[in-house]
């Protein structure tokens with residue numbers, strides 16, 4: 373790490389920052405957020421003290437301590453997050469957005485603030501997801517279910533569709549008090565468990581660990597809602613939408629007075645097909661069948677990323693109506709064909725007239741996609757024509773997921789390549805944040821050392837030796853003023869100086885005492901050594917009042 377830093381620092385000794393970009397990006401959101409959120413301005417002198425007292429009282433009450441809570445009342449219900457009502461206010465994302473015009477004519481060593489952080493769209497997506505995950509329902513009357521609390525309903529309408537599972541189903545986001553993680557609880561209303569074996573069938577689903585399947589963690593019955601409900605606990609993916617919500621509930625937009633088509637690009641359709649096929653491979657290989665491959669039960673969890681949702685439910689609710697596995701697995705493929713047909717036609721009723729819908733696919737997509745959908749929909753399929761014949765034979769292939777996978781290998785390779793590219797992009801964004809993490813650690817150490825309140829009146833601590841240098845260095849980083857006495861808020865200066873400290877550069881910086889009577893010259897290497905030794909002293913408890 374240090375070597376990397378050294379290289380970076382040596383190679384770019386003069387990191388210059390475009391100051392107008394900095395002012396918009398760094399200054400505004402901070403001050404705005406502080407005003408908007410009263411919890412930020414509230415004087416919290418010792419954030420740990422209230423936690424300590426709450427954990428003591430909880431221990432006495434025999435309850436499990438919530439390590440995130442700052443008061444005991446937040447152990448249950450809607451007060452799980454501090455200041456829940458304030459959180460409801462949406463963050464002002466636009467304040468974080470870069471304002472143009474972009475400076476294209478910068479020299480190689482010059483940077484703008486955005487070069488140091490992850491791309492704005494990715495950051496915004498992650499922030500919105502974090503916001504959704506923390507969302508609570510103030511004054512909620514929803515109960516705690518076993519060890520799941522802070523339930524938030526995710527259904528977007530009150531019309532319950534009973535055709536899929538045979539029971540009205542509700543979806544809630546909830547937090548587990550066992551591990552603090554957020555899960556999805558899918559509740560089937562008015563379900564009566566008659567056979568214990570039915571619910572045990574979920575055990576086999578817990579073994580399915582595939583990127584295309586929403587992982588199932590548990591299933592149990594409960595009377596917490598005042599009826600007898602069946603609950604499935606699955607992974608939670610913030611801001612997911614069902615395929616129907618993503619593609620079929622659209623209001624047409626207009627381009628010069630003409631409605632714009634909402635045709636899903638063929639590459640996206642192939643992406644969906646290959647992801648679901650891979651999920652089916654994992655499910656079928658484990659002797660199971662998905663049974664619900666439906667527009668409302670496949671969720672889009674991020675761009676072009678889909679997962680099968682609601683698996684295992686029919687295995688429990690229809691446990692008493694056994695059907696041959698082969699038949700169920702073949703039906704999975706047919707359901708996949710119907711799903712793609714609807715998406716390619718942009719119409720959830722496309723299966724009402726399959727022939728016409730297939731013709732539409734033939735007109736708007738490639739022959740290979742049409743053949744693929746036809747193959748999936750056909751009960752006893754003939755050898756595919758444009759699809760690669762499995763094993764190179766012309767014999768009628770069996771309708772299994774393996775046959776299908778062999779037939780779409782070219783598309784699988786395309787999806788795989790796209791995934792690698794997406795991975796590369798995320799890895800480079802991660803690398804940027806790694807750099808920021810490195811600097812954040814130095815800033816943290818510096819702040820652990822300087823201005824400690826317990827040494828407030830002890831000049832021996834802050835005003836002597838290495839601590840004094842560090843205090844002035846902190847001033848050099850953050851409290852410089854220009855010739856007119858205005859604060860200098862130059863992020864480039866801070867980043868360059870911190871990189872030099874991390875690299876232990878021999879370059880010298882000039883530290884000026886607050887009364888401007890003394891000037892001290894120190895090298896960044898010295899600053900680095902001082903930070904380390906003072907921090908060690910603190911950690912070892914050597915620094916006493």
Ligand SMILES: Nc1ncnc2c1ncn2[C@@H]1O[C@H](COP(=O)(O)OP(=O)(O)OP(=O)(O)O)[C@@H](O)[C@H]1O
Pocket residue numbers: 526527528529531532533536541542543556586606607608609610611612613614617668669671681
């Ligand atoms: N695992 C999950 N993670 C995050 N959100 C989810 C998850 N499962 C479902 N959702 C969201 O919950 C909402 C309701 O899901 P549900 O499966 O009930 O769909 P629906 O459109 O209401 O279907 P139906 O009409 O069959 O009830 C959807 O917006 C869906 O995106």
